[in-house]
Amino acid sequence: MWTNWSGGQRCQPSATVRPLDEAGVRAAVRRAAARGQRIRPVGAGGSFSPLAVAEEVALDLSALTGLVRVGGGRVRVRAGTSVGELAGMLAQRQLALACVCDVDTPTVAGAVSTGTHGSMSRTGSVSAQVTGLRMVEGSGAALEVPPDEMDAARTALGALGVITEVELAVRPEFVLRMSQARMPLDQVLSGDYLDAHRWAEFSVFPYATDALARWADEVTDHPAPPSAMRAQQRRLVRSAAVGGGVALGRTVPRLVPAINRAATRLNGSGSATDLAHRVLLARPVVRWEESEWALPRAALADGVRELLAAISERELDVGFPLEVRVGPAEPGWLHPAYGRNTGWVAVHTAAGVDPEPMTQLASEVLGAHAGRPHWGKRHPWTISELAPAYPKLDDFLALRDRRDPDRVFTNPHLDTLLGP
Numbered sequence: 169m170w171t172n173w174s175g176g177q178r179c180q181p182s183a184t185v186r187p188l189d190e191a192g193v194r195a196a197v198r199r200a201a202a203r204g205q206r207i208r209p210v211g212a213g214g215s216f217s218p219l220a221v222a223e224e225v226a227l228d229l230s231a232l233t234g235l236v237r238v239g240g241g242r243v244r245v246r247a248g249t250s251v252g253e254l255a256g257m258l259a260q261r262q263l264a265l266a267c268v269c270d271v272d273t274p275t276v277a278g279a280v281s282t283g284t285h286g287s288m289s290r291t292g293s294v295s296a297q298v299t300g301l302r303m304v305e306g307s308g309a310a311l312e313v314p315p316d317e318m319d320a321a322r323t324a325l326g327a328l329g330v331i332t333e334v335e336l337a338v339r340p341e342f343v344l345r346m347s348q349a350r351m352p353l354d355q356v357l358s359g360d361y362l363d364a365h366r367w368a369e370f371s372v373f374p375y376a377t378d379a380l381a382r383w384a385d386e387v388t389d390h391p392a393p394p395s396a397m398r399a400q401q402r403r404l405v406r407s408a409a410v411g412g413g414v415a416l417g418r419t420v421p422r423l424v425p426a427i428n429r430a431a432t433r434l435n436g437s438g439s440a441t442d443l444a445h446r447v448l449l450a451r452p453v454v455r456w457e458e459s460e461w462a463l464p465r466a467a468l469a470d471g472v473r474e475l476l477a478a479i480s481e482r483e484l485d486v487g488f489p490l491e492v493r494v495g496p497a498e499p500g501w502l503h504p505a506y507g508r509n510t511g512w513v514a515v516h517t518a519a520g521v522d523p524e525p526m527t528q529l530a531s532e533v534l535g536a537h538a539g540r541p542h543w544g545k546r547h548p549w550t551i552s553e554l555a556p557a558y559p560k561l562d563d564f565l566a567l568r569d570r571r572d573p574d575r576v577f578t579n580p581h582l583d584t585l586l587g588p
């Protein structure tokens with residue numbers, strides 16, 4: 169039985185294939201196509217939506233890892249390499265991705281395919297950093313994605329083929345100083361806060377007037393890696409902020425004093441200074457379900473206020489704060505931030521609580537502000553909502569007809585999103 173990270177998606181594929189190289193991927197796709205079976209590429213299972221659910225053949229890419237080459241401002245890695253492994257390999261060479269995620273477990277191909285983003289108002293998602301992709305299409309043939317197909321392929325939800333290699337732009341490594349503080353909601357919602365820093369986000373509980381703001385700026389200081397104990401404290405503080413102190417307290421009550429102490433200390437010292445991927449990383453200590461929406465940047469403040477009011481009005485049981493982030497317009501045709509500066513709003517539900525009321529409410533309130541859902545998170549959208557929201561959808565579907573005419577790569581969820 170396969171389950172995703174949250175435990176909310178499950179399937180029992182009739183077969184799981186774990187190829188060791190691209191030739192193995194091609195053989196697996198050809199075999200599935202010849203038998204009339206569907207085959208689904210599966211990464212780390214970090215998506216909350218059923219995107220990676222494989223009812224027939226699951227294509228496990230966990231053996232396709234490692235560096236292919238690095239140089240000339242580019243790195244090429246195999247598809248199953250995790251975002252964290254990539255950051256580590258780049259750091260050994262004093263390099264980094266410009267986009268820093270706060271999660272290290274997704275595979276590079278999965279992060280690219282779902283448009284995984286951080287919170288930098290001027291730096292695009294992992295998929296925006298892609299400069300080259302190698303893919304196995306529905307016939308089983310491998311190809312380098314041509315430039316005129318790149319913006320379709322960079323956020324393709326696994327619908328165009330199996331990515332075997334990803335090439336990304338890199339930059340010299342950089343050091344961030346991260347700070348956090350309580351701030352009034354009005355202040356953190358203003359452009360002065362969210363757009364003024366290299367990286368900035370905030371979280372806010374319904375009923376609260378203050379938010380917990382976290383921001384980071386590039387500095388020329390030397391990195392100051394934390395001690396093991398301090399790293400654990402940072403992890404707890406970030407998890408409490410991102411993942412919900414209340415839920416964490418409910419699940420592991422004995423940790424609450426430690427979280428509070430660590431939070432106070434971090435606030436007291438005011439900042440943490442380290443290599444970007446180390447300072448932003450927040451490996452969770454509890455699990456949750458999540459829905460996240462990409463709003464036009466100008467609609468963010470109204471969207472957040474209305475959602476907070478709606479949650480309070482309906483008295484939904486919320487153990488987690490809303491998480492609010494920003495990003496620039498994205499080039500990926502199906503990226504939720506395609507063509508517009510974006511404010512991201514995420515809602516979380518503790519494991520064991522029905523996520524549907526919160527997902528539906530976020531869809532109603534944020535959808536009314538022209539929000540588009542993150543494909544890797546929970547949402548109720550089908551092709552009827554997608555069609556008016558994505559101006560390049562028809563071009564994407566035409567390319568899908570060429571790269572996967574027999575729909576070798578689909579699953580029921582993808583059928584509802586893109587049509588059969």
Ligand SMILES: Cc1cc2nc3c(=O)[nH]c(=O)nc-3n(C[C@H](O)[C@H](O)[C@H](O)COP(=O)(O)OP(=O)(O)OC[C@H]3O[C@@H](n4cnc5c(N)ncnc54)[C@H](O)[C@@H]3O)c2cc1C
Binds near residue numbers: 284
């Ligand atoms: C704790 C946690 C924190 C998160 N934080 C963030 C965040 O800060 N920002 C954010 O944007 N998202 C975040 N996410 C969502 C997450 O990053 C991605 O949606 C997801 O993890 C993608 O990577 P994966 O390897 O897990 O892919 P999976 O979930 O396994 O698959 C996702 C999709 O990619 C496709 N795919 C996978 N590999 C390939 C391949 N080789 N070729 C073609 N298609 C492929 C699958 O078919 C599927 O459609 C978070 C998730 C978790 C669990």
